[in-house]
Amino acid sequence: MVFSQIEFISGGSLDCSGGHRYSARGTAYYPANNALEGGFVDMRGHNLRTLQDYLDGKASYVSVAMDNRAGIPYGTAICIPEMNHKHGRNIVFKVVDTGSAFFGKGHSRIDICVRSQSLSYDSTINNHLTLVFP
Template structure:
């Protein structure tokens, strides 16, 4: 029994849903660092109003007070003055990641990445704008994630698509936008989607390369 209690607690901590935890909510966009020591790098951006679980551990380093948080299943550190502490709402970790909107389709997902390789298609979308990768979006460095679909299916450039499977994986609503296409999608309609990722290794993601639900917004 004790082992099961420990396992459940660890899972809850990783998901950021322990009942006793406070939440650290961003006052303004604030970076989540890998360490409170310098130098460290930012692994995510906690956007204004977004919250992460705080489990009571804080450290003073030079002139700053750092809080240890859990976000997207990972441990990180934020500056205390940049967040507001409040009681967390007890809810499913996916409570705000459901997709709402218009038409829903079942599709097969694949991934591509910016590259000079002719198969991958270069570094820009079908209108010559830079591609935005999933990893850049998750790090707070891109306004949306570029995706490619059939440009003969009546899907307007810039159409927003919500994918619940991806939202659930990353515990946040991800803004996918249809801005690219390719010959492999001709005649596929809404049954195929290609998601832009950062690297070749990222393109092997099991969630992407599977059945995906597309909710057009």
């Protein structure tokens, strides 16, 4: 199933054809050892993978945080057309993290992992995003 999720992302158009679509409010977070950001690892103890590391070819996906009580399995791949268009290629996002800000939000809220605080102010991320699930 993991292969089919990656194929779903990489085989589709920048608009993320197919799948289930949800409207969400996007925000960004970054690896930092403080209460707000939550550390350097995801909810299962794996290192966070940033958008910039993915774009630099240093990561196979981008870590995102969502409501872990919404029935979204750990590692689920998501396609986000707004981010694909901004960067001119398909980006693989995976739900691997959560936090108290997401409890009860379902599919309506997503936090995308970026490299630093200054990059967390990205106007595309901090906006309305379309989440496409396989």
